[in-house]
Amino acid sequence: MTDEAAPQIIRVLCADDHPLVRKGIVAILSNEADIELVAEAANGRLAVELYRKHQPDVVLMDLRMPDLDGISAIKQIRDEFPDAKIIALTSFDGDQDIYRALEAGVRGYLLKEMVHTEVLNAVRKVFAGQKLMSREVADRVAGYFxxxxxxxxxxxxxxxxxxxxxxxxxxxxxxxxxxxxxxxxxxxxxxxxxxxxxxxxxxxxxxxxxxxx
The missing domain is CATH 1.10.10.10 (Winged helix-like DNA-binding domain superfamily/Winged helix DNA-binding domain)
Structure with missing residues (x-):
């Protein structure tokens, strides 16, 4: 009789300049057996460095950060690691932010107000190769000219x-x-x-x- 295979651990990097946001995400992820937070970054430049070091499975990337903004950090990471799976994390839902993030190559777009209810689903879906976009975001993209x-x-x-x-x-x-x-x-x-x-x-x-x- 063989042992069941251990579940694959999803390694996550969280980049956000607000400590309370990071703390909240840490608290949510820490309760999950299949998800591990491997690093935290308070700015985009550090996020790029930590990605190189840890090469996580999924990144939660705030779009508005000091030193290097999230869009620039996403582009730098994907230039080096084209298969990087990144979820844009933002307090704003302006359509231009959505387009910039999508053009930079994010796999999902998550509003911070949805983090507590959606972040686990978002991480797992993006890790599985799916794209994540709320109906509201999809409507904005559909209406873009x-x-x-x-x-x-x-x-x-x-x-x-x-x-x-x-x-x-x-x-x-x-x-x-x-x-x-x-x-x-x-x-x-x-x-x-x-x-x-x-x-x-x-x-x-x-x-x-x-x-x-």
Missing amino acids: PQNALTPRETEVLSLVAQGKANKEIAAYLGAASGTVKIHVQNILAKLNASDRTQAVTIALQRGIIHLK
Whole structure:
């Protein structure tokens, strides 16, 4: 009579700059016989280093971290380890954040408000080779039209608008003509279907196109 094979342990790396979030995840994972937390990182740069060291099965990666943001960390990890299984972990559900994470190669997208109920399912599904996307996230992706995306220059202009700068100030900062900035602002309003600059900033913040520091 042969012994039953021991269950495969899923080795997890958690990267989040909030100690309480990491502590909560540690508490959840510690009760599971088939999951082991092998390392914690408080910033993206450390996450990349720890991935190289431990090469975990699944990574929970916060998208907003100091030193190196989550998207950049995901890209660095996947450049070296194309098969890395990474779940984006975020407090924000702006559609631009979703697209950046998906383009970087994440296998799942998990809102922090869902961690306590969904993280175990997320880790196991992604480890098994499945992709994880909530219905809300899937709906956002389905409704995305790339032709309406802001250009990098328009995003930069909108970030400066969000800082309260007028067109002349933006033009001086960018070394451009005021008329050029005015055209950029008009294009931004049209693409975001906004009636004025304030509404454009509000929409951009909600969608994750720009972020206030």
